[in-house]
Amino acid sequence: MRQLFFVFLLFAVTPAYSQSKSITRFRSDFKENTNMFFYSSTLKMLNTEDNPELASMLKDIEEIRVLNYDKAAREFNAGDVSELKSALHEEKYNDIMLVNENGNSINLYSREKRGKTVGFVAIVENRESLILIDLIGSIDVKKFMELKQKLDRQTVNKT
Numbered sequence: 001m002r003q004l005f006f007v008f009l010l011f012a013v014t015p016a017y018s019q020s021k022s023i024t025r026f027r028s029d030f031k032e033n034t035n036m037f038f039y040s041s042t043l044k045m046l047n048t049e050d051n052p053e054l055a056s057m058l059k060d061i062e063e064i065r066v067l068n069y070d071k072a073a074r075e076f077n078a079g080d081v082s083e084l085k086s087a088l089h090e091e092k093y094n095d096i097m098l099v100n101e102n103g104n105s106i107n108l109y110s111r112e113k114r115g116k117t118v119g120f121v122a123i124v125e126n127r128e129s130l131i132l133i134d135l136i137g138s139i140d141v142k143k144f145m146e147l148k149q150k151l152d153r154q155t156v157n158k159t
């Protein structure tokens with residue numbers, strides 16, 4: 001019985017350590033200027049209109065960390081950011097997308113465990129700032145894109 005309890009405890013605590021170790025290390029080496037943390041309960045509160053599509057998309061997210069760095073006050077260089085990207089690959093994050101648009105470079109990574117997506121990391125960089133987004137859980141990207149397109153159409157129809 002005691003061994004069963006410890007096995008249960010191990011699995012119960014494991015999700016708390018699902019955050020990217022690479023992002024955590026970068027953060028300990030370079031203090032961000034500002035940060036935001038969103039937990040599943042916070043994300044549910046953001047759905048003020050009780051939109052079922054949004055609720056469905058957010059249901060598998062446990063936590064999101066958003067770390068903002070002002071490059072003018074930075075203590076890191078381009079090599080440090082390259083090392084972070086390499087460390088994410090070593091941590092078994094896969095490249096999903098690279099977007100360069102209007103001076104912004106966005107690298108999106110995902111990590112799977114036993115065939116299920118357990119995390120995403122986005123690195124958003126431009127001349128002025130670096131933003132690291134570390135998400136525990138998963139987002140159905142297809143649902144996200146469908147919701148985004150629907151919101152974009154609604155915005156266009158209003159103007």
